[in-house]
Amino acid sequence: MASLLTGQGLLFAILALAALVTGILTVASTNPLRAALFLVGNLFCIAGMYLLLNAYFLATVQVIVYAGAIMVLFLFVIMLLNLGAPDRSRDPIRWQVPVAILAGLVLAGVFGVTIASSVGAPTPPSEIGTSGVAMGTTQGIGKALYSPSLPWLFPFEVTSVLLLVAVIGSVVLARRTTPAGGGK
């Protein structure tokens, strides 16, 4: 593992270990509040890896949107519905957890063998993208997103409609309908 001695390799090792530990603790926690906070830590580790991969805009968006908005929404709902109670309430199926972990290990083994046998270790190219602007910066993302020759303009517009639908849908779902006088 010669690449572990370089700065990038060491940073990757630290971030990967932290991501794995927080990921496993997220799944292993029975308390939803602790699981949410571990997931926030995991999201920060993945944002650090985006920085290692020169995806600067994505790292910022990950921290702002994922860790800063989505997880805050999770925490709001956990606090609102008072879901701090532990997970296991009624009689669970006894063999469910060991079989699930076994199936997960089998799946991880399949993934590992596939990855190790097929990826030929390509070296990362230089940072300049196709249009002369570095790919991971906001400028590069903007040029790729809005250029008419690339296929990303139409999904961008469709995503804006999707977000509008999601906002309307979540407001409709979560509002209280008054029993008398009609909900409005």
Add this chain to the structure above:
Amino acid sequence: MHAVPLSWYLILSAFLFVTGAVGVLVKRNPILIFMCVELMLNSVNLSLVAFGRYLGHAGGQMLTIFVMAVAAAEVAVGLGILISIFRSRESIDVDEINLLKG
């Protein structure tokens, strides 16, 4: 180049995905299931960005942006559904929400 090999990123992404999948299978509280789904989505985002960087393609990061936007929309609507279910009954144990069961 002294960079980290691509397979390391992919193996980490695979382990995070499997961890999230085991969580989705085992958990009984819908919020915990949701959080494991978010873990899976993040692992896929990581592998997308890693591929985009190592193959020099802009599509990795662009697709990740759209995955993040769709995940945000999905979380908003899903938590809205959760709140409306919780209003009509006190517990949100997924084993008890079986009205459609034949």
